[in-house]
Amino acid sequence: MTRCLRDYTLLLLYKGDGTDQQWSHLSTCLLCTARYRQLVHDLEKIGQILASNPPPRIAAPQSSLFRQYWFPAVAALAATLLLVWGSVHWWSSLHPSRVAKTTAQPEQVSEFLQESVVPALFAMTDINSEPTTLVRVSSSAYVQAALEGGWPCERQEPFLTLGCEIHPFPLLLREQSY
Amino acid sequence: MGNFSKAIATVDESTSREELYLTHHAHVLRLCRLLLTDRYEAEETAQEVFLKAVREQQAQTPVRSWQSWLTRVAVNACRDRRRSAWWKWWQEKQSEFDAEALPSHSYTPEEQVLNREEHDRLWSSVRTLSTRQREVFALHFAGWSNQEAADILGITTGSIKRHLFHAIRHLRKALGDHS
Numbered sequence: 601m602t603r604c605l606r607d608y609t610l611l612l613l614y615k616g617d618g619t620d621q622q623w624s625h626l627s628t629c630l631l632c633t634a635r636y637r638q639l640v641h642d643l644e645k646i647g648q649i650l651a652s653n654p655p656p657r658i659a660a661p662q663s664s665l666f667r668q669y670w671f672p673a674v675a676a677l678a679a680t681l682l683l684v685w686g687s688v689h690w691w692s693s694l695h696p697s698r699v700a701k702t703t704a705q706p707e708q709v710s711e712f713l714q715e716s717v718v719p720a721l722f723a724m725t726d727i728n729s730e731p732t733t734l735v736r737v738s739s740s741a742y743v744q745a746a747l748e749g750g751w752p753c754e755r756q757e758p759f760l761t762l763g764c765e766i767h768p769f770p771l772l773l774r775e776q777s778y
Numbered sequence: 779m780g781n782f783s784k785a786i787a788t789v790d791e792s793t794s795r796e797e798l799y800l801t802h803h804a805h806v807l808r809l810c811r812l813l814l815t816d817r818y819e820a821e822e823t824a825q826e827v828f829l830k831a832v833r834e835q836q837a838q839t840p841v842r843s844w845q846s847w848l849t850r851v852a853v854n855a856c857r858d859r860r861r862s863a864w865w866k867w868w869q870e871k872q873s874e875f876d877a878e879a880l881p882s883h884s885y886t887p888e889e890q891v892l893n894r895e896e897h898d899r900l901w902s903s904v905r906t907l908s909t910r911q912r913e914v915f916a917l918h919f920a921g922w923s924n925q926e927a928a929d930i931l932g933i934t935t936g937s938i939k940r941h942l943f944h945a946i947r948h949l950r951k952a953l954g955d956h957s
């Protein structure tokens with residue numbers, strides 16, 4: 601073995617490990633012997649120092665850093681928030697149509713009420729009752745009925761007789777028949 | 779360094795509490811001091827370790843070797859203490875002056891300053907070691923072999939060698955670079 605030993609190998613030799621070749625190299629190489637002696641000396645010195653009590657700790661640098669830089673940090677955060685708020689405000693003033701699109705116009709509201717809400721509120725059918733079949737009567741039926749002096753039945757009740765008793769203006773029709 | 783552990787390894791297992799304390803206390807305290815790098819915390823932890831040992835004796839639990847049992851319990855106790863929130867808080871707050879940490883009066887003022895500097899530098903270096911490196915170094919310092927340290931910490935011998943090498947290199951740098 602001609603190459604000098606690594607520090608790791610010197611430590612292994614100090615701990616009692618290592619091969620015969622390494623031990624023989626250590627005994628012949630002056631440089632490695634000096635390094636080994638230095639290692640032993642350092643370990644003894646470390647042992648002596650660490651046998652004493654440890655010194656007190658000093659205050660952690662994190663807390664002093666926080667104390668030193670809390671004001672700039674808070675100021676930067678406030679400035680960022682202000683910038684974000686300002687940019688949002690400026691953008692909304694620059695593009696009002698995009699914001700307005702999200703709200704419904706009054707005409708649309710009234711149309712919706714007329715088409716959907718009013719029929720739902722004033723529906724003639726009862727939700728709890730049995731479903732009835734509605735039969736649409738064509739305009740020819742109205743004409744025929746008008747000629748005959750009657751009124752076409754718009755609703756066919758299963759329990760009713762053939763005579764149509766439900767019609768919007770019974771009194772008026774009765775008067776007309778007389 | 780190995781003589782200390784070999785000496786206490788010869789103590790009989792059926793030792794009394796006083797014997798147990800007198801034989802192993804210095805060893806446990808030194809180990810805790812290295813692991814916690816604080817004198818008072820180390821003393822408290824060593825007391826906890828011996829309280830557990832007394833409970834084990836009372837429960838008549840069979841212990842093969844009190845030395846390795848105490849070492850294992852001390853390592854775990856120090857690990858738990860370092861993990862606790864109290865430890866972290868206290869570590870930041872502590873700034874009192876330790877008069878007993880001063881060097882002996884037999885030195886000249888220049889030597890005292892130099893020794894104090896070296897002493898503080900080395901202990902600061904120990905504090906910057908990783909937990910595993912510190913544990914491995916503490917066990918090496920207490921005289922345990924690599925195999926014994928591996929058994930106590932539950933890691934391989936190769937890891938022990940590697941951690942010990944890095945720890946010693948780090949501490950030697952604190953003394954002055956000789957590499």
